[in-house]
Amino acid sequence: MLDADLKTQLKTYLEKIVQPIELVASLDDGEKSRELEGLLQDIAALSDKIAYARRDDDARRPSFAIARVGTDVAVRFAGIPMGHEFTSLVLALLQVGGHPAKLDPAVADQIRDLEGDYRFETFMSLSCQSCPDTVQALNLMSVLNPNIRHVAIDGALFQDEVEARQVMAVPTVFLNGEPFDQGRMTIEQILAKLDTGAAQRAAEAIKTKAPFDVLVVGGGPAGAAAAIYAARKGIRTGVAAERFGGQVLDTMAIENFISVPYTEGPKLATALEQHVREYDVDIMNLQRAEELIPAGADGLIGVRLASGATLKAKSVVLSTGARWRNMNVPGEQEYRNKGVTYCPHCDGPLFKGKRVAVIGGGNSGVEAAIDLAGIVAHVTLLEFDTQLRADEVLQRKLRSLPNVRIIVNAQTTEVSGDGQKVTGLVYKDRVGGDTHRLELEGVFVQIGLLPNTDWLKGTVALSPRGEIEVDGHGRTSVPGVFAAGDATTVPYKQIVIAMGEGSKAALSAFDHLIRTSAPAESATAAAA
Template sequence: MLDADLKEQLKAYLERVTRPIEITASVDDSAASNELRGLLADLTALSDKITVTERRDDDQRKPSFALTTPGQDISLRFAGIPLGHEFTSLVLALLQVGGHPSKLAADVIEQIRNLDGDFKFETYFSLSCHNCPDVVQALNLMAVLNPRIQHVAIDGALFQSEVDERQVGSVPMIFLNGQMFGAGRMSAEEILAKVDTGASAREAEKLKAKAAFDVLIVGGGPAGAAAAIYAARKGIRTGIAAERFGGQVLDTMGIENFISVKETEGPKMAAALEQHVRQYDVDLMNLQRAEKLVAAGDDGLVEVQLAGGASLKSKTVILSTGARWRQMGVPGENEYRNKGVAYCPHCDGPLFKGKRVAVIGGGNSGVEAAIDLAGIVTHVTLIEFDSKLRADAVLQRKLYSLPNVRVILSALSTEVTGDGQKVNGLTYKDRGTDEQHHVELEGIFVQIGLLPNTEWLKDSGVALSPRGEIIVDDRGQTSLPGVFAAGDVTTVPYKQIVIAMGEGSKAALSAFDHLIRHSAPAESAKAA
């Protein structure tokens, strides 16, 4: 089942296990169950602390398997065969059930253990989803730490009827006690923030007590991380307030154009960014969404008000809130989001196996999505507003070579249709003839570019372009003194990771220069 190299690596990890691991497999005579048997046989051969028992007459999903250890009340189960991106989730679950401690912060572990209530989580994932492991691993760990928390991780591709019945249109999708809980990537801290009702109030009180920063960065993507490192290296008081540290990078599958790194994945890069930032004296405040920016008053401090009710003050601020996927903005899109309307073909593509889908957008992202989906679904219709595709020539040649892809140009999407539960089609207008057409399908993947996260700045005095981007000069300075900006949220062209990092570094150096120039007179007078 597992290749020799992977077995050697896994064997080394399993040597860290300190207590027995009991695996109970629920199986039948299907090919998937036989595949699971092969995986579990490899595990037992690699560690004498692992035992496997099979059951056929239980009411569990088949194939699936539960992990526990004697003397511990642990309810943790995988429904499916956790390979692909979920193999790491399996390894971590084995280690944690086997007694190896988690690297999660001690205060977060304590918060999990103290949760009061009964929580039955179910997470639907796909093996090609790079966001799913974060959710699966967080909930698995919570199930290990707290006996009142149960978790089942379900491979949607293996349980298609269940996916259809529960209208799972994107992954990861989380259910709590039978009700929809959340969709998309979530960390343990984010899950806790939703289930621990008093957590946000306690955090707000901590934030209110913080002293003013020299540099406060709002946003934790590549630009924000670079800004924090450059500022902290100057020895000044530095903080980051981020709604989700890592930003868009967390949702990026393959990265092959980051100079000196031949190939990596978004979540790996985001983890490396956080690790680098934490090497310095940076106050990293995650899960904090900025709601309002108040220009410096008589005290010379810029104020950033947060959604949780707290506010932070700083002598300078660097705005690096990034961008998000642009929506079509047509009737039905929001109604059927996660019910057929999706934005990540890598994550959600397997849910549409054997179905008909559309891809909106003819740039590189749209054409790459159509190519990838063509290998999974029955048929792909690519719809482009322009009279020609904008993707690289090599991608276009590949697209047009595929027999199950149709390309429609000069088309304006006008409505997403559905039956009230899930998507059943898309209406578009031919821009040449003004005729309306309807395509019957089960899924729509939107790939039409980015929208800057600047809604919260509308009344702040920060000048924005007609497209909503923050206008900056060649030093990253905005229209407000002491307020700088960097990354995809600005007017700087070419939204690339390497460019965002450079701009974040430049903004930090500009903020430091601003501090020197504006503090020098006061310090000189004090010395005199």
């Protein structure tokens, strides 16, 4: 199951295990069970602290538990955790084996203090780049607190259960048999839902913070670069982010980041946060900004958060990024994550053998259709314009696929369903005016991005597209406020450009601080 190179790398990691563990399998006579057994036997052979046993004591097969011998500490996988989940498997082996996780001690204590019985089930897919964060968070929580149990379930292998529980997006998490949440979640986000007092305690702590020299709002590539460049100047720097990593967390393959031939969004997001944490930067995660308050008599700019707390700073860098654009048609929100989805890599495997539509004929839409064509029964791509806008090489590939239909001049007008899931889509022919209905089970929306700037309307000058207007130095219309990245009018929304703009905005903010503080300092010196 594992090649020689991977075995060598894994063996090195497994040397960190300090407590004996057992891999306990539940198998049937199928091919996937034989694959899983081979994988577990390979792993057990790499360490004298790992044993393998087959007990067939779990209803889901193939599945296995990683259990710390002589204790209640265990995590479970239903399926074969390869692909994006291989890292989750390695971390589970190490953590169940007693290797300490990199976690804020206060957060670890908060997990240990949770009372009650928590039985989590996470439906994921091996091609989902968003799923590992959720799987790893819940696995670690189950290692730290014996009241917490977690199983990660490969939806592609357990289609009957996916259908029965109406799972149409990953990751989907159930708690004690009831829906808990969907989408990428960190430990802090999960704790915020379980420990209802956590958000209020965080807000109270934020209220006591001293003013920052530079406050960065947003934690994507632009925000991370701004924080690093500001901190390197030796000034007090803070970052308030709804989720550190931003849109990069939802990006699959990255092949145009200069000097790095290939990486993936979640990996890059982790590297960004680790780099920022090497400096004296106060990172405040899970904090959504709701209002920008221009400087008053005290010379401090305010940023009011959704929690009710307000942060103060001498200068601010806005780097709030962008989000997926919605179609804004009836049924879209009603059936979101019930057939309407925005991530073909994440949710594609859940639609195996079904009929789906992709909305959008740009590079993202055509790439999504190509990927989905290898999984689903049929793909219909609908483009509003008179022709596809994707690169020609992608169009040629798409047109060569036998289970793809392309419709241009198509205006989607409605997503229909039976109250529980998508059953079809209605579109209008923009040439003839006729209305048509497609019978299908999934709709993948790929029509671009919208800047996250709604909260700035009436405060900062915005373009007709809602982007923050900036000059060549990243300055906005509000003194002391700078902006960078996909939320601004700077053209070409690319990671490398966002990083450069974030760095520039931080340098401009530093220059602003020098120039605005110099007269006061000079006056003080003259008086002395």
